Amino acid sequence: MSPSDSVLTPSLFLRHHRQLRALLIERQAWFVARDLARLTNSHVTERVIHRLDPDQHRKALLRTYHGQTEEELLISESGVYALLAVNFYPPENRSLRQWLSNEVVPLLRDAQEQNPYLPRRRISQALGREMGLLDWQGSLWGRLGDAVRMMEMAE
Known part of the structure; x- marks a missing residue:
């Protein structure tokens, strides 16, 4: 398990009645690959992941909203933009990039910055x-x- 076996709690965002789980790790936005695949009506296969740089994907244990844990593949913000530009190119995905850039990532960062005393x-x-x-x-x-x-x- 990489990077460690600690359990992370993602934030939940909704777009067209589909969920996107996201979180900040070291001030970097990370997104659950399975959720991105649903949003883009595509598949995140091993072939797709191998096209990303090693620092653009990782596995992590996430806490579900039912209190359980599950291992998920995470893709970094730069990895998502690379996938949207190359693998998930349909024009409708441009609005997904704009939503991520203009709403999701700023909300993740604002939530963290509002309380600088949180670990x-x-x-x-x-x-x-x-x-x-x-x-x-x-x-x-x-x-x-x-x-x-x-x-x-x-x-």
């Missing part, structure tokens, strides 16, 4: 592995179990 999720590299951390009140916080696993890997 922010960060991903850091340590010993060649990504580790999920919280940046809160000027300090980085990590899970003890993750730190122990990292130390065991170093031995």
Whole structure:
């Protein structure tokens, strides 16, 4: 599981009665690939994902609105724009890009900026592995179990 096995809670947006789950990770907007596929009436296949750069997609555990967790493929904001320009080109998708750029991403960022005292999720590299951390009140916080696993890997 990459980047870590922590569970994230996405924000929900609706467009034409279809959901789009999105969240900010390290100030970057990320979108659930399955939701994007429904919005564009297309499929996000392995072939499509391989066309993206490695920093434009990742898997993460998301909390559902029923309190359960599920692994989802996330696509970064730049990855979504690349897919819309190349793979999901129909003209009706231009309005999707405009909606994402002008409404969804600003709302995600505004929600985070309204409360600067909330912890922010960060991903850091340590010993060649990504580790999920919280940046809160000027300090980085990590899970003890993750730190122990990292130390065991170093031995």
